[in-house]
Amino acid sequence: MLSSSGGHPPNPPRVRDVSELPKAHLHLHFTGSMRPTTVLELADKYGVRLPDALTEALTSGEPPRLRATDERGWFRFQRLYDAARSCLREHEDIRRLVREAAEEDLKDGSGWLEIQVDPTSYAPRLGGLIPALEIILDAVETTSRETGLGMRVLVAANRMKHPLDARTLARLAVRYADRGVVGFGLSNDERRGMARDFDRAFAIAREGGLLSAPHGGELTGPSSVRDCLDDLDANRIGHGVRAAEDPRLLRRLAERGVTCEVCPASNVALGVYEKPEDVPLRTLWDAGVAMALGADDPLLFGSRLAAQYEIARHAHGFSDAELAELARQSVRGSAAPQDVRARLLAGVDEWLARPPA
Structure with missing residues (x-):
């Protein structure tokens, strides 16, 4: 197609490499x-027989077909996840995972990573709950020192388990706050387990100086986000995208300065939205809600951190200046110390000051 002037179509706008942001x-x-x-x-x-769907996905490079908007679909997703986790059996496996996660993040421009873990899932093979957390924290400390990537841990309780288990985890997380634990979360199927059932666990974590960062507003609607705010006094919301359905809730998130950890590829892979263009990034942005884009589970969803910024660019028309502000919001929403924040924010300004490629 020719342009109106009769020449060739104009070149697409020049943009900067988001993996360097x-x-x-x-x-x-x-x-x-x-x-x-x-x-x-x-x-x-270890002679682990993986589900055929997982093996095919891992060998082909195509993420498995998932749809977790019903209980059966979530069970299938969890089965694949549990199968992958069963391959982590020794200290060296944990060290390898942490090292490789850091290497992937560094390639995508990350300068700070808060990796989320429920240590009870690894305790049976690593000698118990406390040894499992210590092994993870040691791996994070060593990897951070050797790679230069700032890394910390967010301990997450499981909605599918008893709230007393969450309290045990909260106390353990606080105990290791000086070893690299910076926050406390709540994951798994948000349709199970009311947020208020876990209020005491989150109170323990907050009183111990940890960030409150529960999942909410992904598989269920705005009420899940409100519950995280009202019952768990959330500083951040894991996902939070369904808040877009309630303008009053959006205003509340913006006024409280709560950061939503938005994972566009994950939302589409799990069937929360049909396509990347449907993820309400613009709605949250226009409402002034802070966002930190995240990859969630790249093993199953097929894309890592920089790809989430590409979705914002190509599916939602975010300019480089807007992508830079998203990066700033991720830094401001983190538990990074002030010197790390200052360095990363200065790096964002430098990235934006470069001429586009």
């Missing part, structure tokens, strides 16, 4: 951060 990664699950090749190698090492 300094940013913080605040929504990455432990097992879900693994490289596909690592899962396959560990499965072979």
Whole structure:
């Protein structure tokens, strides 16, 4: 097609490389951060028979077909996730996972990573709950020192388990706050377990100086986000996208300065939205809600951190200046110390000052 002047179509606008944009990664699950090749190698090492759907996805490079908007679909997603987690059996496997997660984040421009983990899931093979958390924290500390990536841990309770288990985890998380634990979360199917059932666990975590960062507003609607605010005094919301359905709730999030950890590829893969263009990034942006884009579980969803910024650019028309502001919001919403924040924010300004490629 010719332009109106009779010449060739104008060149697309020049843009900067989002993998070079300094940013913080605040929504990455432990097992879900693994490289596909690592899962396959560990499965072979330990004789683990992976589900055919998972093996096919990992070998083909195409994420498995998932749809978790009903209980059966969530069960299938969880089955694949549990199968991958069963390949983590020794200290060295944990160290490898953490090292590779850091390497992938560095390639995507991350300067700060808060990786989320429920240590009870790894305790049976790592000698118990406390040894499991200590092994994870040691791996994070060593990897951070050796790679230069700022890394911390967010301990997450499981909605599917008893609230007393969450209290135990909250106390443990507080105990290790000086070893790299910065927050406390609540994950798994948000249709199960009311937020208020876990209010005491989150009170323990907050009183111990940890961020409150529960999941909400993904598989259920705005009420889930309100519950996280009212019952758990959330500083951040894991996902939170369904808040877009309630303008009053959006205003409340913006006024309180709560950061939503938005994971566009994950939302589409799980069937929350049909296509990337449907994820309400613009709605949250226009309402002044702070966002931190995250990859969630790249092992199963097929894309890592920089790809989420590409979705914002190509599916929602975010300019480089707007992408830079998204990166700033991720840094401001993090638990990074002030010197790290200052360095990353200066890096964002430098990225934006460069001429587009």
